[in-house]
Amino acid sequence: MSLPARSPIDVAVGILMKPNGDVLLAQRPHGKPYAGYWEFPGGKVEPDESILDALKREFVEELGMTVLAAEPWCGVEYVYPHAHVRLHFYISREWLGEPQSLEGQAFAWQGSVGVEPLLPATIPLIEWLDRLRYLG
Numbered sequence: 001m002s003l004p005a006r007s008p009i010d011v012a013v014g015i016l017m018k019p020n021g022d023v024l025l026a027q028r029p030h031g032k033p034y035a036g037y038w039e040f041p042g043g044k045v046e047p048d049e050s051i052l053d054a055l056k057r058e059f060v061e062e063l064g065m066t067v068l069a070a071e072p073w074c075g076v077e078y079v080y081p082h083a084h085v086r087l088h089f090y091i092s093r094e095w096l097g098e099p100q101s102l103e104g105q106a107f108a109w110q111g112s113v114g115v116e117p118l119l120p121a122t123i124p125l126i127e128w129l130d131r132l133r134y135l136g
């Protein structure tokens with residue numbers, strides 16, 4: 001017997017990219033599924049909220065940063081044991097503020113991404129991102 005399909009949860013994810021190509025990653029705090037794994041900052045979209053609004057809200061709540069503009073880049077769907085997620089990745093080159101660890105999480109600006117482990121759904125993004133950043 002198969003389990004009933006759960007509808008995916010929409011997640012807004014932001015890739016802040018500096019002019020030199022460095023991107024911001026954050027480590028998932030204790031108490032969340034996959035705590036200690038690295039991810040691009042973001043979180044679940046609330047009912048009646050646009051993806052861009054969710055992205056902006058999550059950056060304020062998690063890092064105290066204001067995203068001024070962001071463009072949709074790609075979407076990834078992934079089924080974890082704890083959730084079926086639909087990830088909406090945005091790239092931003094315009095923001096205000098420096099990251100603050102408001103949830104006790106570590107963060108890192110990375111060129112070639114060297115932090116690990118990464119969330120499984122995010123791993124393929126790194127290669128796509130390198131193509132975008134370094135191969136033009």
Ligand SMILES: Nc1nc2c([nH]c(=O)n2[C@@H]2O[C@H](COP(=O)(O)OP(=O)(O)OP(=O)(O)O)[C@@H](O)[C@H]2O)c(=O)[nH]1
Binds near residue numbers: 032039087
């Ligand atoms: N932010 C973010 N989430 C990701 C990435 N990759 C990925 O699979 N996810 C998944 O997307 C979901 C995000 O949910 P979350 O728990 O972080 O969201 P949230 O901050 O709203 O959490 P909350 O439920 O504590 O309020 C998780 O299931 C996480 O595993 C990524 O690169 N960034």
